[in-house]
Amino acid sequence: MLSFTVTHKTSDCSARCGRLETPHGTVETPAFMPVGTRGTVKGILPRQLRDAGAQMILANTYHLLLRPGPEVVGELGGLHRFMGWDGPVLTDSGGYQVFSLSSLRRVGDDNVEFASHIDGTKIKLNPVIATEVQNRLGADIIMAFDECVALPCETERMAQAVERTIRWAEQSRETHARLGENDRWMFGIVQGGTDPELRRYCCEKLIELDFPGYAIGGLSVGESHREMIETTALTAPLLPDEKPRYLMGVGMPRDLVAAIGAGVDMFDCVLPTRNARHASVFTRQGTLKLRNEKYKLQTGPLDETCNCYTCRNFSRGYLRHLFMVDNRNPELLGPILLSLHNLTFYQYLMAQARLAIRENNYENWACQWADYK
Amino acid sequence: MLSFTVTHKTSDCSARCGRLETPHGTVETPAFMPVGTRGTVKGILPRQLRDAGAQMILANTYHLLLRPGPEVVGELGGLHRFMGWDGPVLTDSGGYQVFSLSSLRRVGDDNVEFASHIDGTKIKLNPVIATEVQNRLGADIIMAFDECVALPCETERMAQAVERTIRWAEQSRETHARLGENDRWMFGIVQGGTDPELRRYCCEKLIELDFPGYAIGGLSVGESHREMIETTALTAPLLPDEKPRYLMGVGMPRDLVAAIGAGVDMFDCVLPTRNARHASVFTRQGTLKLRNEKYKLQTGPLDETCNCYTCRNFSRGYLRHLFMVDNRNPELLGPILLSLHNLTFYQYLMAQARLAIRENNYENWACQWADYK
Numbered sequence A, B: 001m002l003s004f005t006v007t008h009k010t011s012d013c014s015a016r017c018g019r020l021e022t023p024h025g026t027v028e029t030p031a032f033m034p035v036g037t038r039g040t041v042k043g044i045l046p047r048q049l050r051d052a053g054a055q056m057i058l059a060n061t062y063h064l065l066l067r068p069g070p071e072v073v074g075e076l077g078g079l080h081r082f083m084g085w086d087g088p089v090l091t092d093s094g095g096y097q098v099f100s101l102s103s104l105r106r107v108g109d110d111n112v113e114f115a116s117h118i119d120g121t122k123i124k125l126n127p128v129i130a131t132e133v134q135n136r137l138g139a140d141i142i143m144a145f146d147e148c149v150a151l152p153c154e155t156e157r158m159a160q161a162v163e164r165t166i167r168w169a170e171q172s173r174e175t176h177a178r179l180g181e182n183d184r185w186m187f188g189i190v191q192g193g194t195d196p197e198l199r200r201y202c203c204e205k206l207i208e209l210d211f212p213g214y215a216i217g218g219l220s221v222g223e224s225h226r227e228m229i230e231t232t233a234l235t236a237p238l239l240p241d242e243k244p245r246y247l248m249g250v251g252m253p254r255d256l257v258a259a260i261g262a263g264v265d266m267f268d269c270v271l272p273t274r275n276a277r278h279a280s281v282f283t284r285q286g287t288l289k290l291r292n293e294k295y296k297l298q299t300g301p302l303d304e305t306c307n308c309y310t311c312r313n314f315s316r317g318y319l320r321h322l323f324m325v326d327n328r329n330p331e332l333l334g335p336i337l338l339s340l341h342n343l344t345f346y347q348y349l350m351a352q353a354r355l356a357i358r359e360n361n362y363e364n365w366a367c368q369w370a371d372y373k
Helices: A046-052 A061-066 A070-075 A078-083 A095-100 A127-137 A155-179 A196-208 A225-238 A253-261 A271-277 A309-313 A316-324 A333-358 A362-367 B046-052 B061-066 B070-075 B078-083 B095-100 B127-137 B155-179 B196-208 B225-238 B253-261 B271-277 B309-313 B316-324 B333-358 B362-367
Strands: A003-009 A016-022 A025-029 A031-033 A057-059 A089-091 A103-107 A112-115 A122-125 A141-143 A185-190 A214-216 A245-247 A266-268 A280-283 A286-289 B003-009 B016-022 B025-029 B031-033 B057-059 B089-091 B103-107 B112-115 B122-125 B141-143 B185-190 B214-216 B245-247 B266-268 B280-283 B286-289
Touching: A003 A333, A016 A333, A025 A031, A031 A333, A046 A333, A057 A061, A061 A070, A061 A095, A061 A122, A061 A127, A070 A078, A070 A127, A070 B316, A078 A089, A078 B316, A095 A112, A122 A127, A127 A141, A127 A155, A155 A185, A155 A196, A185 A196, A196 A214, A196 A225, A214 A225, A225 A253, A253 A333, A253 A362, A271 A280, A271 A333, A280 A333, A309 A333, A316 A333, A316 B070, A316 B078, A333 A362, B003 B333, B016 B333, B025 B031, B031 B333, B046 B333, B057 B061, B061 B070, B061 B095, B061 B122, B061 B127, B070 B078, B070 B127, B078 B089, B095 B112, B122 B127, B127 B141, B127 B155, B155 B185, B155 B196, B185 B196, B196 B214, B196 B225, B214 B225, B225 B253, B253 B333, B253 B362, B271 B280, B271 B333, B280 B333, B309 B333, B316 B333, B333 B362
Parallel strands: A031 A266, A057 A089, A089 A141, A141 A185, A185 A214, A214 A245, A245 A266, B031 B266, B057 B089, B089 B141, B141 B185, B185 B214, B214 B245, B245 B266
Antiparallel strands: A003 A016, A016 A025, A103 A112, A112 A122, A280 A286, B003 B016, B016 B025, B103 B112, B112 B122, B280 B286
16 A cells, blocks of 8 residues: 655756655655654644645654553544544654653663653553554554664664664564554664664665665764764665665755755754744744844745745744743743744745756755845 | 614513624624733634634723833824734723732822832823823724722712712713724723712713713722622613623623623623633633642543534643643643633623624523532
8 A cells, every 4th residue: 555656866966856645644755754743743733734735744663652642542433533633644653752751761672661751650662662653653654663772872772772773673563564554654763873874774674674774863963964964875775776765854945955965865953843842933034033122123934935825925024023021921822933934934934945846956946045044 | 983772682680682883893792702801812823713713902001101101002003903812902091900910009189109010110190191002002982981890889988989989981082082082982990889879970970071981980990790780780770771891800701691680782702711721711610720639631622512622622630731731830731722712702602692682681691600619
């Protein structure tokens, strides 16, 4: 029921357009997935996600495992019905959040034990559990359980994480195969930090497992923009050309543009919505901090060339007011309207990238984003 | 540019239907105005207000006076443009909030001095300033400045507040006339607590001032439901039959239903949105507290017979999850989706009331709401 087809390769770099077919609809790639951490993209209704141009969204297994729990999501009809989103959904494996959010964790070769960041409840995760939970949640694409370590990291520790990630990938794949869910793809996740040899080794081993798609994980965890891009540019071409490539948790517009140039097809990131909640706006001319006094009386929209609901209806001055009226407790419409705009901006960026690829003009188009701040 | 016409009087009680024409559109009465305290109905986009059936909204002069200030609202095009709401708007006079929210206030016969509840800034209000500020904000209907005192209250103190309210009404009216804003109506506000004589006296004096509409103020400030309804039923018929009557800040569905039966045409109240933020839902069968464990696995909508976006797309279990996932910090979609529903419910209530009036069946229809909890 799922398929991926590369529909166009640009002649000037490794960027490509593709089409991902899922039981819940088609995704034109390169694609950006808004993040619906706890079963909702914060403040945004599903129909507003559609209006913003979103094709597919991501939900976090770790968060949904803690609350409300996969049984509840299952009882309420699975993730799509639960969230009121009938388009494609991807869930991560929970690995990243276990390592970044939970406390008191104990990582062994077979299990991760951790305490919920909400109430301290002790929870165990391993490839079998993570895969079963994700199948219960019911996304279209699920991820193998991996070990994600923060950077910088010593080579020996990173090598250990890569070995675990490979072993866990095999166990995840076996579990998924046993469950026989053919309407759901599982992707493998490449780890290895910024170490070229470990990345290469991890790719080789995961390719032997023949996943239908691969993610590049373990980036945006402390390394520089340049290291991130170099690692992506090194890793992407090691992955099968005919399968989708997904760069996890990245990032700023210039990161996405560079990664697309290296042959990446899919992205997710909290930046458009998280920045919106902090009054930070993406525009064609760069980001703007809306709390700045200079926007107080500006009657124009956030971005003159944007056609989103926010830009069609509200002035910079009004949007600033929504935040300034109470710094600790902005009016809800502030984060909502800025999230709508920022998500629309990210989808615009993807649409422009796809256009540039089809016109064999990607490198040229990408230049303008290199210095975007 | 404004007019009010009583279009139908029910034969079985004092309830009536009317049509209020404003420069920003028509309002069918009885009408309920959602409250956009600080220039936004919390969490709700203007187009969602329309979808919910709202015809007219209220904004609070006190809050907008503090932030962003009437000059900023004026520079940004006036309230309608500012909020992105092109329908009718009413502003209160600021009196109620000065007495309920601010600290260090000093009430004299000519002025009220108070300290902003945000940052302690000392601010003065009086009938001239309140009227000038409201004209600058630019609503379709503005209110005379009044003194609103909490109940219970001694007769002498209440009589003093009534005298001030009458004098201030005259000064407000003169100021508004001087400004010559014919596209904007000013309503007088009747005070007098639960004292029939003071209410009668206040009505008489205000009617001499010939306002185009009258509000019943000073209720829902500490008295019982019965006292509130008795005072409303006593006051409404003292006001001119051909002019709109507006009961300020009230209330629960049964309050509205009873007040309509007494001849009231307009309402505003924060209950539908405030309760929504506390996971409390209005349904045809009564209110429900969504945090209750029993809703955890319920796949049905909040209200089977409701056609709002929330009820069409989301289960009770999911909506509960949005609140339970973090008690102190619910997912934004929780308050948003419940506000959409509760606002739709209040508009449904008004539409049903108008229908019952036109069918001369109001008393009978109203019975079902007498015990609504």
